[in-house]
Amino acid sequence: MSNILEKMQEDLYNGRAEEVEAAAQKALDKGTPVQEILNEGLIAGMDVVGRDFRAGDLFIPEVLIAAKAMHAGLEVLRPLLAESGVPAQAKVVVGTVAGDLHDIGKNLVAMMLQGAGFEIVDLGTDVSPEKFVETVRAEGAELLGMSALLTTTMPSMKSTVEALTEAGLRDEVKVIIGGAPVTASFAEQIGADAYAADAAAAVDTARSLVA
Numbered sequence: 001m002s003n004i005l006e007k008m009q010e011d012l013y014n015g016r017a018e019e020v021e022a023a024a025q026k027a028l029d030k031g032t033p034v035q036e037i038l039n040e041g042l043i044a045g046m047d048v049v050g051r052d053f054r055a056g057d058l059f060i061p062e063v064l065i066a067a068k069a070m071h072a073g074l075e076v077l078r079p080l081l082a083e084s085g086v087p088a089q090a091k092v093v094v095g096t097v098a099g100d101l102h103d104i105g106k107n108l109v110a111m112m113l114q115g116a117g118f119e120i121v122d123l124g125t126d127v128s129p130e131k132f133v134e135t136v137r138a139e140g141a142e143l144l145g146m147s148a149l150l151t152t153t154m155p156s157m158k159s160t161v162e163a164l165t166e167a168g169l170r171d172e173v174k175v176i177i178g179g180a181p182v183t184a185s186f187a188e189q190i191g192a193d194a195y196a197a198d199a200a201a202a203v204d205t206a207r208s209l210v211a
């Protein structure tokens, strides 16, 4: 791995947003593939943050600062991740479920879907089942992508699927879910159409769902 990406991981860990941003630009200027910067720089750095947070070596303020640095790096990559030239495909409503404020993974998925030509309606975080249903209806969305990073907020995915059914919209929209604690069997259990483990898989899965 290049020194730039190694240093980027370290800067991300330490929450140095300006350095991460500059490193992302520098790596791009040197011709490093955008996927490599994403996976070996930003995501790899965030993995270490997650590990140390779990171990109790990092605390929420530090994780938040690291998350800000990750966002700064992602912003540099955004135009490339979202580069399409492909005409807009199906409309996708995305959001993080009620009670959950984690948005890095959701944003990444949204960027990659946009890059694949999907039109994105991003509801942000802490999105209630009612809000999802309302937006799917108003936008005539073909896909709904929900993210949850907490085991305690996963049930809100189920409530949303149920709310779609109650609203008579379940047959109009395909539901895809993801987030670190989410699994394919959970997706099946709650009646979602699909699960994807990461942003690249989300694109493949979304494509096959609307095909």
Ligand code: B12
Binding pocket: 043, 046, 047, 049, 050, 051, 053, 054, 060, 061, 063, 064, 067, 099, 100, 101, 102, 103, 104, 105, 106, 108, 109, 144, 145, 146, 147, 148, 149, 150, 151, 152, 176, 177, 178, 179, 180, 181, 195, 196, 197, 198, 199, 200, 202
């Ligand atoms: C950053 C972070 C935070 C930041 C969030 C900042 C932000 N803007 O997002 C802050 C500090 C705010 C935070 C807060 C909390 N956090 Co936190 N956080 C994390 C951390 C370290 C990284 C998450 C992340 O961004 N990963 C990087 C992204 C790229 O990965 P990802 O989210 O998994 O997304 C990928 C896939 O999952 C998938 N995907 C994601 N969404 C979707 C959606 C669709 C549709 C699809 C198809 C795919 C998909 O694709 C993505 C890209 O590849 C994780 C640890 C971890 N390793 O997951 C803990 C973690 C998720 N947090 C945890 C906890 C406990 C909390 C708090 C409750 C802490 C507290 N005591 O207050 C609060 C809850 C706040 C709330 N109400 O939401 C726990 C959850 C435990 C559990 N099983 O429930 C974790 C696992 C850490 C741990 N082991 O203890 N956190």
